[in-house]
Amino acid sequence: MALILSPLVYIQNAFVCIYLINGFTQLIDLSTTLSDVAGYTHRIGELREVMDDIIRKQCDYDPASGESYDFDSDFNVHAGPVDTAFILDHLSYKSPYSDQLLVEDLSLKISQGAHLLVVGNTGTGKTSLLRVLNRLWEAHSGFVQMTTCFGPRGTLFLPQKPYMTDGTLREQVIYPLKDIYPASGSVDDDRIIQFLELAGVSSLLKRTGGLDEKVDWNWYDVLSPGEMQRLSFARLFYLQPKYAVLDEATSALTEEAEAQLYRTCKQLGMTLISLGHRSSLEKYHDMQLKLCGEGRWELTKLKGTSGTLSLRQEAT
Numbered sequence: 001m002a003l004i005l006s007p008l009v010y011i012q013n014a015f016v017c018i019y020l021i022n023g024f025t026q027l028i029d030l031s032t033t034l035s036d037v038a039g040y041t042h043r044i045g046e047l048r049e050v051m052d053d054i055i056r057k058q059c060d061y062d063p064a065s066g067e068s069y070d071f072d073s074d075f076n077v078h079a080g081p082v083d084t085a086f087i088l089d090h091l092s093y094k095s096p097y098s099d100q101l102l103v104e105d106l107s108l109k110i111s112q113g114a115h116l117l118v119v120g121n122t123g124t125g126k127t128s129l130l131r132v133l134n135r136l137w138e139a140h141s142g143f144v145q146m147t148t149c150f151g152p153r154g155t156l157f158l159p160q161k162p163y164m165t166d167g168t169l170r171e172q173v174i175y176p177l178k179d180i181y182p183a184s185g186s187v188d189d190d191r192i193i194q195f196l197e198l199a200g201v202s203s204l205l206k207r208t209g210g211l212d213e214k215v216d217w218n219w220y221d222v223l224s225p226g227e228m229q230r231l232s233f234a235r236l237f238y239l240q241p242k243y244a245v246l247d248e249a250t251s252a253l254t255e256e257a258e259a260q261l262y263r264t265c266k267q268l269g270m271t272l273i274s275l276g277h278r279s280s281l282e283k284y285h286d287m288q289l290k291l292c293g294e295g296r297w298e299l300t301k302l303k304g305t306s307g308t309l310s311l312r313q314e315a316t
């Protein structure tokens, strides 16, 4: 007996087939996403291992110990004289993919109160010097030591393009202290607002609706490069490290804005190590290290500065 299927059954079968195909397609897409996530997780894991290793080397701090990072400890007890941040002794360095030395035989001690400006043409190795100081790159020869730790009371680095968290305005300013920040968020509202004003970004309070209002935007998308740089200075004022390393940190700002920010840093007692191209930066520093390329460099005292400098030049 021939089985006659009604058109309704055909339609139902077709629907189930389409539904199944759609389900399998989604599964395949998911597996692709999952393998992407696995890749990212692996890379983040590797990054964290490298960063933990750097912290361990520099601070005798072992993140695997389970102990929390003590931002209030005196970082200077780990090594070197208490008023010194960096010691460079006959240091030579190059980029990992080149045989050409960027800097050869540089000896220098960067101490509290002696503001240093590092200048040089593009590609002469200014940012690379920071990579070597951070131990991100190995020195080719010689000795380099960062005798303070990262963070408040130690050294903070401000890059040209600041890192923005995806949190509230308060979290932008207090970064990276979120995890150890007191639960009652209001204790230092006045300080934060004052530093936002000093950095020239108090308008952000109105834009966000307050320090703790959640925002649904990506900070990188809505802030101009100048606003991002100003906000990172508000962060610097809030954290008040002993040493601030500013890598073209005012490149998107006018000279007037730069003057205001540098003055505030100095009033807050920070020792500045700046990298930049602008001659307007000279007046805020005591010494200038000029990288001339092919390993050559010059260290000079800048005009109008006091003679009580702790920087020392051992090789010329």
Ligand SMILES: Nc1ncnc2c1ncn2[C@@H]1O[C@H](COP(=O)(O)OP(=O)(O)OP(=O)(O)O)[C@@H](O)[C@H]1O
Pocket (backbone or CB within 6 Å): 095, 096, 097, 102, 120, 121, 122, 123, 124, 125, 126, 127, 128, 129
């Ligand atoms: N991650 C990297 N890997 C390999 N080589 C690099 C890397 N970063 C920079 N370099 C190379 O090292 C050299 C010095 O670069 P660096 O960024 O220190 O220059 P710079 O003086 O800071 O320049 P700029 O004024 O443009 O910022 C350049 O030739 C650059 O191509």
